[in-house]
């Protein structure tokens with residue numbers, strides 16, 4: 001048991017996963033013939049002539065993305081309808097036969113570079129247009145297209161693979177050769193992370209509503225992400241049961257009770273992918289979600305050991321909708337304001353290696369604290385299982401403020417609800433001597449906290 005815990009504590013991210021985690025918040029861009037047909041899944045027979053973004057301006061996209069504080073873009077180079085936003089040599093179903101005749105992948109990649117943000121792409125293996133789909137030749141076709149994207153558009157930070165396939169019972173079946181796709185990416189873009197339902201680098205959070213788990217572990221059973229590298233031996237209960245039931249939507253994929261049954265653990269952190277509007281594509285009748293909705297998603301994803309991939313769909317002109325642009329700016333302003341006032345505090349570490357207690361004498365009344373953020377040194381592994389935060393009064397009284405589970409890359413602990421009229425946790429202790437205490441109550445190994453920050 002002890003040996004397995006030590007191994008679990010030592011499961012580490014790759015350099016490319018660490019870089020991706022630090023990107024934190026980036027934009028998904030869904031753009032295809034669906035934008036013109038009002039569909040979410042095109043059927044692949046849409047004529048190229050309908051795709052006509054007359055005012056296309058990728059710099060406008062980048063400006064709006066940056067205003068929200070996002071640091072990257074992931075463009076749907078090809079969605080399920082098979083239409084390519086670049087003039088691929090391997091199909092006629094692309095921008096080259098549309099009225100726009102522009103290489104949108106190139107324009108988007110160049111705009112990202114000009115704006116100083118990262119560029120990546122989504123490439124749908126499900127292709128409802130290709131005549132090869134459902135035959136072994138399709139994997140060659142897919143690899144040819146993937147190679148074009150990996151070699152002609154500069155540095156790529158992210159390749160996003162979608163496992164969706166909505167063919168009916170009599171529809172074409174395609175065996176996707178993911179290991180072959182992955183090896184192309186490693187060869188041409190060794191710094192790019194790969195998203196896929198089953199790893200290798202980033203996994204799906206299990207929903208598209210923007211909800212992170214209460215405990216979103218990056219160290220998960222290999223049964224769930226079988227494309228990721230297994231870094232431990234089997235759990236002590238591996239022979240006593242199995243995790244074959246486990247799917248993306250399971251709420252406890254990384255918790256100790258589950259991983260004990262695992263055949264081995266991998267490092268596969270979660271991405272929260274969701275849209276600023278109900279749909280992934282632009283629809284004339286849809287509106288952006290409220291600012292509060294988006295702020296809450298930000299806090300629970302970026303602040304819950306995950307990254308946030310927020311979709312903003314261009315409209316039929318090829319521009320981001322003004323309503324979305326406004327919302328992005330509001331969101332960026334909100335994030336900047338909430339995390340503007342950090343109080344510099346001296347942190348003393350006591351307790352034990354696995355149950356450290358951090359004490360911080362306060363110079364402001366604790367009720368002024370809005371957030372405490374915790375960051376583990378995840379390059380060494382993810383270790384904290386649970387913690388609590390309380391305030392100590394000079395008299396010895398303890399007031400509980402927060403109780404949490406895992407920490408990982410970043411945990412944003414809200415000590416006040418930013419949207420509530422009245423914060424139920426406040427009471428009046430002005431003037432009394434106060435110490436903020438962060439106590440790790442369980443860990444898998446020696447706790448290495450990289451940062452503790454306090455915001456008022």
Ligand code: FUL
Nearest residue numbers: 040041162163164273280
């Ligand atoms: C899903 C797709 O089917 C949706 O259309 C969208 O692209 C979303 C991000 O992934 O699997």
